[in-house]
Amino acid sequence: MDSLSALSGELAEIDGQITDIFRALSNGFQKLEKIKDSNRQSRQLEELTAKLRECKSLIKAYDREMKENENRSSPDTNRMLNEKKQSMTKELNSYIALKKQYTANLDKNRVDLFDDPGGVDTYNEQNGLLASKMSNQQLVDSGNRMMNETDQAIERSKKVVEDTVNVGAETAAALKSQTEQMRRIVNELDSIHFSIKKASQLVKEIGRQVATDRCIMVLLLVVVLGVMAVVIVKLVDPKNKDIQDIPGLGPPAARRLLWSASNGN
Structure with missing residues (x-):
């Protein structure tokens, strides 16, 4: 179809810009499909949103220019230009829906493409302008989508x-x-600590008992050695007056008798 030949210079320029933007949007969404990082996806969506806004502005400019040239163009040309505008609007809406789908996937609360600073009235006016150019079936399909x-x-x-x-x-x-599990471990640690404390006390008591027994044994040994020394001295030198009688060895007469018996032998 030789559509460009019927376009004015201004319309042809706008048509070329819109075609370039559609090509950039197609490549951008293909690139977005391959991006896995959410931050990079968000930045890519912002760039695509800016492209969509630019394309919407160009379509509006295309519509104004077409209406200005409507009286100077043939009915066939006007019909062809109107169909082309509807085709561009439909393609733009398809990219807007795709953008919304990706935005929903990222769970981002973004401002809709047509929610511009003009407010709700501007939103309704612009959407009404686009919807008025669509057929009933297209509106139904768009709503279902x-x-x-x-x-x-x-x-x-x-x-x-x-x-x-x-x-x-x-x-x-x-x-x-x-x-x-941590509570059981704490209880086990408390039991172990208690057992260690009891064992330490028992070891101390055993140590004290052993020390006491050793002291008693040493004292007994000293006493025995002292007694043996005194007995030996008395037997060797009975006339030694420096050594007193040892209790339990009997009277001096018995000791002298024992001494005489030993000398007689």
Whole structure:
């Protein structure tokens, strides 16, 4: 179809700019499909949103220029230009829906393409302008597509909530199990500490008993050695007056008798 030949210079320039933007949008969404990092996806969506706004402005300029040239163009040319504008509007809407789908996937609360500073009235006016150029079937298809996208976004949100609840339940169960395990460990440590304390006391008592027994044995040994020394001295030198009688050895007469008997032999 030789459409460009029927366009004025201004319309041809705007048509070329819109075609370039559509090509950039197609490449941009293909690139977005390959990006896995959410931050990079967000930046790419911002760039694509700016392209969509620029394309919307160009379509509006295309519509104004077409209406200014409407009286100077043939009915066939006007019909061809109007169909071309509707085709560009439909393609733009398809990219807007794709952008919304990616935005929903990232769970970002972004301002809609047509929510410009003009407010709600401007939004309704612009959307009404685009919708007035679409056929009933196109409007139905667009509505069904948007409802499907909304349903998909809701299902994804429900799945995220369900996964979050499951993870929370598993985490709570794990924490409870770990808490019980820590409590058992603390109880075991207390028992071990008590046992060690009792064992330390018992060792100290045994040490004191051993020390006492050794002292008694040493004293007994000293006494025995002293007694033996005195006995030996008395037997060797009975006339030694420096050594007193030892209790338990009997009277001096018995000791002299014992001494005489030993000398007689």
